[in-house]
Structure formats: structure tokens, C-alpha cells
Amino acid sequence: MLDVWLTRLKQKHRTMAYPDGPAPELPPRFAGRPVLAAGECGESCRECIAVCPTAAVQAGTTGLRLDMGRCLFCRACEQACRRQVIAFGPDHRLAAGQREDLIVTAASPAVAPARHAPAERLFKRSFKLRQVSAGGCNACEADANVLGTLAWDMGRFGIQFVASPRHADGLLVTGPITRNMRLALEKTYEAVPAPKVVIAVGACAVSGGGYAGHPEQCDGAASVLPVDLFIPGCPPHPLTILDGLLRFIGRIAEAPGP
Amino acid sequence: MRNALSIHNAQAVRIADCPALTLEAFTEAVVREVPGRARLAALLATPWPDGSMHLLAVLADVADETLSLLSCPVGTHYPSLTPVVTQAHWFEREIAEVWGIRPLGHPWLKPIRFQASAAGNQGPPIGVTDFFHMQGEEVHEVAVGPVHAGVIEPGHFRFQCHGETVYHLEISLGYQHRGVERALRGGPDRRTRHYIETLAGDTTIGHATAWCRAMEWLAGARVSPRAMAIRGIAAELERLANHIGDLGALAGDVGYLPTLSYCGRIRGDALNMTALICGNRFGRGLLLPGGVTQDIDSGLAQTLLGRLDALESDTRGAVELMFRAPSVLSRFEGVGTVSAATARDIGLVGPAARACGLEVDVRQNFPYGIYRFAYIPVCTWAGGDCFARAYVRWLEVQRSIEFLREQLRRLPGGAVQMPTGGLPPDMLTVSLSEGWRGEIVHVAMTDGRGAFRLYKVIDPSFHNWFGLACALRNQQISDFPLCNKSFNLSYCGHDL
Numbered sequence: 001m002l003d004v005w006l007t008r009l010k011q012k013h014r015t016m017a018y019p020d021g022p023a024p025e026l027p028p029r030f031a032g033r034p035v036l037a038a039g040e041c042g043e044s045c046r047e048c049i050a051v052c053p054t055a056a057v058q059a060g061t062t063g064l065r066l067d068m069g070r071c072l073f074c075r076a077c078e079q080a081c082r083r084q085v086i087a088f089g090p091d092h093r094l095a096a097g098q099r100e101d102l103i104v105t106a107a108s109p110a111v112a113p114a115r116h117a118p119a120e121r122l123f124k125r126s127f128k129l130r131q132v133s134a135g136g137c138n139a140c141e142a143d144a145n146v147l148g149t150l151a152w153d154m155g156r157f158g159i160q161f162v163a164s165p166r167h168a169d170g171l172l173v174t175g176p177i178t179r180n181m182r183l184a185l186e187k188t189y190e191a192v193p194a195p196k197v198v199i200a201v202g203a204c205a206v207s208g209g210g211y212a213g214h215p216e217q218c219d220g221a222a223s224v225l226p227v228d229l230f231i232p233g234c235p236p237h238p239l240t241i242l243d244g245l246l247r248f249i250g251r252i253a254e255a256p257g258p
Numbered sequence: 259m260r261n262a263l264s265i266h267n268a269q270a271v272r273i274a275d276c277p278a279l280t281l282e283a284f285t286e287a288v289v290r291e292v293p294g295r296a297r298l299a300a301l302l303a304t305p306w307p308d309g310s311m312h313l314l315a316v317l318a319d320v321a322d323e324t325l326s327l328l329s330c331p332v333g334t335h336y337p338s339l340t341p342v343v344t345q346a347h348w349f350e351r352e353i354a355e356v357w358g359i360r361p362l363g364h365p366w367l368k369p370i371r372f373q374a375s376a377a378g379n380q381g382p383p384i385g386v387t388d389f390f391h392m393q394g395e396e397v398h399e400v401a402v403g404p405v406h407a408g409v410i411e412p413g414h415f416r417f418q419c420h421g422e423t424v425y426h427l428e429i430s431l432g433y434q435h436r437g438v439e440r441a442l443r444g445g446p447d448r449r450t451r452h453y454i455e456t457l458a459g460d461t462t463i464g465h466a467t468a469w470c471r472a473m474e475w476l477a478g479a480r481v482s483p484r485a486m487a488i489r490g491i492a493a494e495l496e497r498l499a500n501h502i503g504d505l506g507a508l509a510g511d512v513g514y515l516p517t518l519s520y521c522g523r524i525r526g527d528a529l530n531m532t533a534l535i536c537g538n539r540f541g542r543g544l545l546l547p548g549g550v551t552q553d554i555d556s557g558l559a560q561t562l563l564g565r566l567d568a569l570e571s572d573t574r575g576a577v578e579l580m581f582r583a584p585s586v587l588s589r590f591e592g593v594g595t596v597s598a599a600t601a602r603d604i605g606l607v608g609p610a611a612r613a614c615g616l617e618v619d620v621r622q623n624f625p626y627g628i629y630r631f632a633y634i635p636v637c638t639w640a641g642g643d644c645f646a647r648a649y650v651r652w653l654e655v656q657r658s659i660e661f662l663r664e665q666l667r668r669l670p671g672g673a674v675q676m677p678t679g680g681l682p683p684d685m686l687t688v689s690l691s692e693g694w695r696g697e698i699v700h701v702a703m704t705d706g707r708g709a710f711r712l713y714k715v716i717d718p719s720f721h722n723w724f725g726l727a728c729a730l731r732n733q734q735i736s737d738f739p740l741c742n743k744s745f746n747l748s749y750c751g752h753d754l
Contacts, residue, residue, distance in 0.1 A: 149519070
């Protein structure tokens with residue numbers, strides 16, 4: 001018994017101060033929210049579009065558009081760009097309540113709104129989620145699961161993954177929704193008592209990601225269920241997921257001060 | 259071996275140089291070698307340059323470190339190998355499902371993924387199939403999944419029980435099938451790297467290593483010792499993160515919360531070390547044919563060494579605490595035992611095989627990259643139970659930390675990236691790497707234009723799911739979560 005206490009002392013208190021204190025430091029090579037510079041693209045240069053594996057980069061009428069919902073954050077476009085119009089910045093705040101808000105242009109606001117008024121009213125202090133993996137590669141699942149460890153401890157906010165959909169306030173869906181999982185996902189959704197919400201985590205669940213267009217899958221959760229929060233990334237960093245969940249239920253401000 | 263083309267790990271050969279045997283000679287050779295002298299690393303069907311279909315077997319002969327390729331033309335059916343060579347059973351079901359080639363006499367022929375065939379024929383809806391069934395008044399059946407209780411991938415488990423005792427567990431997968439192998443054919447293209455990195459997202463480095471080496475050997479490209487070392491560092495960090503996470507989860511499954519809590523956090527520390535190297539916790543984008551995309555300079559190496567010291571001390575405290583607890587040991591020992599003979603028969607790989615005392619480790623048996631220069635001893639433990647599978651992980655964690663320290667202290671020189679050319683036509687390679695779950699096999703064949711005629715992926719889980727089924731025999735059904743975690747297999751790596 002003594003060694004249990006000694007080990008406990010040695011392991012120390014490790015739960016991060018965020019969101020009351022600073023967010024954990026992200027690595028210098030982290031690919032966060034993409035930033036597009038205004039104009040300056042050569043008319044004929046389409047190299048960023050040509051290298052993108054998921055057609056996330058497209059030419060709009062007023063300049064480039066980068067759809068974070070499709071983006072794998074592989075930086076291929078950034079490396080192909082000769083004029084440094086595309087750059088992946090350090091900002092981890094990627095989640096958005098509306099699918100179209102994931103499309104970044106030179107004129108986009110720094111953070112898209114994610115707050116969901118009914119969710120804030122109902123789930124602000126107790127938010128139970130049933131996770132369903134439907135074709136995910138286990139990276140999104142792992143980085144959602146990590147929020148339950150003592151470093152992140154999302155239980156502090158009353159957020160918890162639960163075993164039964166009957167105990168859940170909503171689903172957290174990962175993967176592109178394979179055809180083989182579609183029925184199981186629909187049944188799980190039906191089993192969640194109303195009012196309920198759906199959160200799509202990762203490029204696959206938002207748009208099909210790297211599997212978009214495959215006949216074996218459905219191009220994301222929104223093709224099957226009504227989605228209330230989109231958290232892009234491949235996989236999203238745990239901080240990105242936590243930020244999305246906290247803004248969704250109104251536990252932190254949409255755009256905290258500098 | 260007679261009648262076979264022997265190659266070393268990832269060596270590229272012309273498809274035409276692979277001798278085509280008669281079906282009888284092919285069968286005779288496989289039966290003669292497996293499982294006594296060699297393991298069936300791969301058995302697949304593939305279109306051949308002459309337009310016919312061929313069976314291709316890759317036999318891994320541990321004793322003389324060679325991979326033997328055997329092939330023979332095949333029609334719509336052939337006599338099944340499974341009645342004699344147990345480890346062929348899953349491969350033959352896959353061949354039947356994908357290519358419609360029937361192994362006659364296969365004892366349990368049914369889909370493994372419920373996917374459309376290569377010709378586009380959709381089989382039965384997922385899960386609609388026969389299951390093993392035990393008769394008897396007091397027998398009951400328990401069905402679990404596809405959606406499980408935790409944050410975990412989907413799969414279906416069918417237990418045949420008498421009281422609390424499981425007589426048989428049948429595992430039915432395919433829920434994660436997203437068409438990766440089909441999409442890889444005709445490549446490489448701009449999505450190929452992403453497909454490889456997400457075959458099993460927790461084994462990004464393991465699979466990317468096998469892919470890069472296949473591409474490099476096909477194209478005749480070279481890799482610098484520095485890039486090899488960085489790949490090795492990333493691979494061992496991946497092993498550390500997953501093994502430490504598994505040790506914590508095993509503690510959690512027997513209700514020992516201190517180790518669960520500590521290891522859950524320490525696993526993140528290992529992932530964050532990978533993120534320091536390349537920006538992503540899973541190592542996405544780090545490996546590329548020809549080398550790696552990010553260097554480790556001396557400052558970063560020092561930072562990583564410092565973090566490694568802290569990680570080692572924290573892990574030792576957390577894990578030794580668990581292995582000193584009698585309540586943990588009594589739940590680990592003698593539960594979910596797989597005998598060495600069974601492990602050899604069914605072709606187990608990775609820590610699950612080493613926990614049965616089998617010395618199978620690609621890093622040693624078919625050394626590649628940095629492992630040709632830096633020696634990592636094979637960690638084994640006789641026992642085959644949940645304790646052995648936990649303890650082998652702990653031994654491997656310690657060996658990986660030693661390796662990391664050695665590499666980070668004296669990284670070899672050289673550019674991190676070398677140029678690679680296109681792929682030549684009608685070539686074949688078999689590339690093996692040791693992922694944290696075990697042996698990863700990638701079989702790449704090019705067509706007349708140098709595009710992938712076939713890109714076959716065999717994740718270690720493909721071999722090991724049946725091992726979990728064997729481990730459950732005569733166990734209490736309440737021990738299933740513990741046994742399952744002691745294997746911790748990949749659903750998406752199997753379903754592809």
C-alpha cells in the first residue's frame with residue numbers, strides 16, 4: 001500500500017490548467033488552422049489544387065477556398081505554393097457548428113462559431129456522449145479517448161463517454177460511415193433519447209476525408225444524421241476536440257481574448 | 259527451397275522470374291514447409307501479366323532469414339489448403355470473397371469483410387451468415403457488437419456458452435471496410451500516402467515503413483542512414499505509446515486504477531514526442547519514399563532525450579506498481595492461455611506470439627533499415643496468458659527506450675531525403691516491417707505501365723484475431739474484455 005502512495009506522490013498532479021489557465025503548448029511543427037493570404041495568386045498557378053488529395057483546395061470567384069472539412073492537414077498545398085498564399089498556422093480552434101463555416105477564405109474570421117444554444121441550456125454541466133466509430137482508422141478514436149485521461153480530464157466539465165446510447169445526450173461519430181456500419185449507426189442514433197445532438201469528429205466523419213467518393217462509404221456523418229458540430233482534422237488534436245466540445249456547450253467563450 | 263524464388267525483405271524481382279508451379283507442386287510445397295519450417299506470411303490471388311489469375315504464397319523462413327515466393331495459375335476453384343495448413347484459413351476466405359476463387363473443402367467458408375468482389379458482386383449484408391452453433395438445453399449464445407461499450411472500433415463477437423464458460427468465440431468483422439486495397443490498385447497517386455498512413459491509424463509509422471521500403475526497392479532508390487535512424491525512432495516511439503497505453507488499459511480491465519491513470523497520460527507523452535518531430539501525434543507525413551520529411555537536429559535530439567528520461571522513470575513506477583500487486587497478478591495469470599503449439603499452427607505474430615515463447619520479430623528475423631545496424635533483442639515469455647502478453651510489452655518498452663537513447667545520442671549523418679524515380683513495369687516485392695502489433699506485410703506488384711497491379715496489405719491483426727478466439731476457449735465470459743485488451747487488435751487494419 002505504501003508504494004501506491006509513493007508512486008502517487010512521484011507522478012504528481014498532472015491535470016492541465018486549461019481552460020482557466022493557458023492551453024497546453026503545441027509542437028512547433030503542428031498544422032493548425034490554415035490561413036490564406038488575400039489575392040496574389042497567379043492566374044495560371046493551380047499547383048495547390050493539383051496536389052490536394054481530397055479536393056479541399058478550390059479556386060473560388062474571389063480567390064482560393066480551403067475546405068477544412070475535407071482537409072487532411074498534410075501540408076501538400078502549402079509546400080506546392082510558390083507565393084506563400086497558403087500557410088497552416090498554430091491555431092487549434094477548428095470546430096464549427098455549420099458545415100459551410102469550415103471553408104476558409106482570405107476573408108474568413110479567425111474562429112467559426114460553434115455554440116449551440118439548446119446544448120448550452122441542456123448540457124452545459126452534464127454532457128454524456130456515446131462514441132460510434134464507423135470506418136475510422138482509430139486515430140480520431142484514440143485522440144477522443146485521451147480526453148478522459150487525467151492530463152485532460154474532461155470529466156471536470158461534466159463531459160463523459162458512456163457505454164449505452166440510452167444514457168447519452170448525443171453521438172460523437174468518427175469515420176466516413178462505411179456502408180457496413182450505416183445501419184448500426186442509425187440504430188444507435190435512434191436509441192439515444194431526444195433531445196439529442198450529433199458531433200462529427202475528423203475529416204472522414206465531416207466529409208469522407210481520404211475515402212470520399214469510395215462506394216464502400218457514405219462521405220461522412222451528415223449524409224446519414226443531422227450533425228450539430230463539425231470538428232475537422234486528420235485526426236484533430238485532442239485540444240481541438242476539447243475546444244469544440246467546450247464552445248459547443250458554452251463552457252468557454254467563442255473567441256477568448258488575447 | 260526448391261521450386262521457390264527466395265528473396266530478402268523488400269527485394270524487388272521481375273514477376274516473370276517467379277516460377278509458376280503446377281497446382282499440385284504449389285500445394286505440396288506449402289504443406290511441406292508450413293508450419294514446421296516456415297510461416298505463411300501471405301497467401302493471395304492476383305492477376306498475372308499473362309492475363310490469368312495466380313495464387314501467390316509468401317513463406318517466411320525464420321531460420322535462414324529468407325522469404326520464399328511460390329506461385330501457380332488457378333482457375334475458379336482449387337483444393338483448399340486449410341484442412342492441413344490451419345494458418346491458410348483466413349487467407350482462403352479472403353481469396354474466395356474478393357476473387358470468387360473457391361477453395362474446395364474449406365471447413366468454414368464465409369466472408370471475412372462482407373465486401374463486394376473485385377468483379378463488383380455484392381455478397382450478403384454484413385453479419386447475415388452462419389455462425390458456429392453449439393447444441394444443448396443449457397447452452398446459450400451471447401452476441402456483442404458491432405457497437406461496443408467503450409471508445410473502440412466496431413466488430414461482432416458471438417460466444418457459445420455453458421453457464422459462465424465460453425466454449426467457442428466466433429469473431430465477425432468487416433464493419434470498417436472502406437475499400438482501401440481496391441483504391442490502392444492503379445496507384446501510386448496523390449491519395450496513396452494517406453491510404454497507407456490510415457490502414458491502421460495507430461500504426462501509421464509501421465505501415466508507412468513497409469510502404470516506403472516497397473517503393474524504394476521497386477524504384478531502386480537509396481535511403482540515407484540518417485533517414486533510416488529517424489524512421490526507427492518514430493517506429494519505436496509508436497511502439498512505446500501503444501504498449502504503455504495497453505499496459506494501462508490492462509490494469510483498468512482488472513480494476514487497478516493507479517496504473518490505468520498514469521499510463522493513459524504517459525502514452526500521450528510518447529505521442530507528443532512524435533509530434534515534436536513531425537507536428538502530428540501519430541507521425542502522419544513523416545515518412546516518404548526516399549527518406550523522411552523532417553530532420554532531428556541536435557537541439558531536438560536533446561529535448562527528446564530529456565523527455566525520454568522522464569517517460570522512463572514515470573513508466574517504470576506505474577508499471578512495476580502493477581506487477582507487484584497480487585490482485586493484478588491473480589487476474590492476469592492463467593487467463594486466456596494460448597499454447598505455443600497453437601500459436602505456431604495458427605501463425606500468430608507480434609507480442610502475442612512472443613508471449614507464447616515464439617521468437618518471431620521482423621526486426622530480428624528479416625532485419626531492415628536501421629535494425630540491420632542496431633540490435634534489439636527479441637523479448638519472449640513462455641506462458642501464453644494475459645500476464646505473458648502484458649509482460650512482453652513491458653520488456654519491449656524497456657528495449658525500445660534503450661534503442662531510442664542510443665539513436666538519439668549519435669544520429670548518423672546524411673541527407674534525410676534522397677530522390678526516387680518512378681516504378682518499373684511488371685515487378686514484385688514483399689516488404690515486411692515490425693509494427694507494434696507484429697508483422698506487417700505489404701505485397702506490391704506493378705503492371706505494364708508501372709502502376710500497382712496489386713497492393714496487398716496484411717496487418718498483424720489479420721493473423722491474430724483467430725488467436726483471440728482460441729484464447730477464449732474454456733474461459734469465463736467475464737474475462738473477455740481482459741483477453742481482448744491483451745491482444746488489442748485492429749479492426750480497420752483487418753477490414754481495410
